Amino acid sequence: MGDQENGGSQKKGLSVLVDEAREQAKALTEKAKKDIVEPLKQPQKTSLYKSIFRVRHDETERSRALGVLSNVFLHLHPAKINRDAVRYSYTWGMGGITFYLFIVLTITGVLLMFYYHPTKGQAYRDIVYLMSDVPFGRLLRNMHRWAAHLMIITVWLHMFRVFLTGSYKRPREFNWVVGVILLVLTMLLSFTGYLLPDDQLGFWAVTVGTNMARATPLLGNEGPFGAQLGMTAYNDVRFALLGGSIVDANALLRAYIWHCIAIPLIASVFMGVHFWRVRKDGGISGPAPVQLESEIKKGPTVYVAPQQG
């Protein structure tokens, strides 16, 4: 009995399976027609543009968060931030403004490079040319110069704010260190940019600045223990900075490379680390959380100080 039944159901099952398989094949064919063949016939209805974004965006909280998290440009941002972090009276927004100025400087700087030759004789002429004849040249150069001045100021104000709010304390000690490195890099960018116009101001400023390097301890030919270590004007730290013993063509080229390529690259890496650590260390250092009146469900918790004596 059992065998028969089993055999019967097997037979029956087989035909059912074949039918099911046929149904599935039919469905797959339909689906392939609908999903592959039809779109090919109507290329204007492509989903290519939707594929730019990894997730569908709609107005749900989850979708908005995913929109930030899954975007290469936005993912450094936190998906959500504390409401207090956007209180400008507290943060001054100086770190953000500094980064904004860095971007302005990068863009204007790259454009200026199209007209500038870092060679003696040509460099100053190119500046005059930029200022007098190149379309938007004067605007670009002035934007670059003013943004550079402003960036120094905003970096200092950012540091000042971080100091005043105690935001350098645990767990943010390391990010303070990264910030100090970024401060030095910003000033080095400023200094190396000084020589590039190759005018009297820049030339003598860099002469003075690099002569200070002679007094570097151990590494400068006039610094403490420099002479004892065999430092001369031809092998000390100043020599390495200038690529020679005088502020000349080598110094101009070195200032140019450091200014346009090397230091911006190094600073970008440190900036990446800096921003990442801001998030990992608990977000932008904020004031004590604010509670809106509408959010107060019960009465506020009141702390009563114990009565004295």
Add this chain to the structure above:
Amino acid sequence: MPVPAKQRRRFIWTSIGAFLAVNFLGFLRFFFPRTLFEPTTVFNVGYPSDFSLGVDERFKQLARIWVVREADRIFIIFARCTHLGCTPDWKPSENKFKCPCHGSGYTPEGINFEGPAPRPMDRAHVELDAQGEMIVDTSKLYSWPKGGTDHFNDSGAFIPV
């Protein structure tokens, strides 16, 4: 017997570290050029009899020097401020050298008397060639450091006349 993983790992990391360290030293060395293409430091400034008493500015543009003649000697002041290396100006009406960068002042002998300069301006090596002309070399300097030895009377620091 197989090498323990820990030991192997340490060997590999040490190798990588040593490799990178050597590369870093090479990177540092890269910034010190062997050959320099800098202007010559040796100049022929002519006969002692070409110069009258006082400070002569003829060779400042070319060689960054002043030729100074006194009653008994001629010496060469290297025109580099001892504060931070700018080129001072000779002010004939005030009978002094004055640096435009931070205001150091020097007497006609190059002795500092005002401003931040820490010592007199250096003097360049000078000697007479076979024809009796003065050959100046600004790569050999004679200085008088503050509180240090005065090298202005060394041979080569002046020419007696």
